Amino acid sequence: MILCLAQILDTERRARIDALLAAAEFVDGAQTAGWHARLVKANRQASPGHPAAREAAALVSAALRDHAVFRSAVLPRRIAPPLFARYGGGESYGTHVDDALMGGDALRSPLRSDVAVTVFLADPESYAGGELVIEDPAGEQAFRLGAGDAIAYPATSLHRVACVTSGERRVAVTWVQSLVRDAAQREILFDLDTARRQVFDREGKSGTFDLLAKSHANLLRRWAEP
Known part of the structure; x- marks a missing residue:
């Protein structure tokens, strides 16, 4: 099921996130991609350990958990700390599937990625291209939602981000381990x-x-x- 959710982030939360990300450090996004996905990933990503990025991630996670439809549809057990990406002109993310298991250490088991989530941070009128393209049995579906809107879809899907041709695409992305994996x-x-x-x-x-x-x-x- 692909689910579009309007205004996960309200104007106040978006403004705070924009201010935080203006102070964050952005690096080559390929650093956080899997060994095969990094071959087709061209974007910039906020360093997850930067204090501003951590605060912004907490705001996005809280907004998702507060959203009744998101909770009902996704049944979140664990939400990965959101990552923030920027795509400028000529940047894209080619076809890939997300890693099945993410993170984990001696104290905590890896997160199983059942559902992928993209929260759009930029007004769609401010950039061209950059659609999130998801493959399913019916073919490809392309999405470019409003600022503050989100899309949740099965992480099992092949998907890509089309090339941005002008402006800057800004998004938060995260993954959810659901209470119900199917x-x-x-x-x-x-x-x-x-x-x-x-x-x-x-x-x-x-x-x-x-x-x-x-x-x-x-x-x-x-x-x-x-």
Whole structure:
């Protein structure tokens, strides 16, 4: 399931992130790509250890966790610290698939990347090109969303960032380990959660709502990996 989310970041949060990133250090983005993906990655990325980048990443993570639709659709267990990328004229990120396991050390296990997330930070009118292109069985789909909007999609997908032809594409990217690793199961749970909320808004705590709530809870018990 590919899900577009409007205004994950409000104007105030975007302004704060822009100010923080203006003070951050940007380096060659290929440094954080996997051994094969770095061959097709041409962008600049904020150094994750820079204090300004860490504060900006915390703002994006909090905004995602605060968003009810994101929580319902993605069922986040862990969210990787977001990375911030800039693409200027002539820069792109060729076709690749994200690493299945990310990070981890002696104290914490690696994060399994179930869902990839891109949060757009630049107004689409300020640059040309730079579409996020995701491959699925129906073909390619291209996305260039508004500033503050986000897209969440299965990290199992081949995807790329088209070449920027003018201006600067600015995004935050992160990955989520979901409580439910199977994308089809997550979609069923999201549909059920959406339906039960719509029934509750229309009827209150009715018999229909109770049955939908029961089915959602019991499927979550069956499929979740706490």
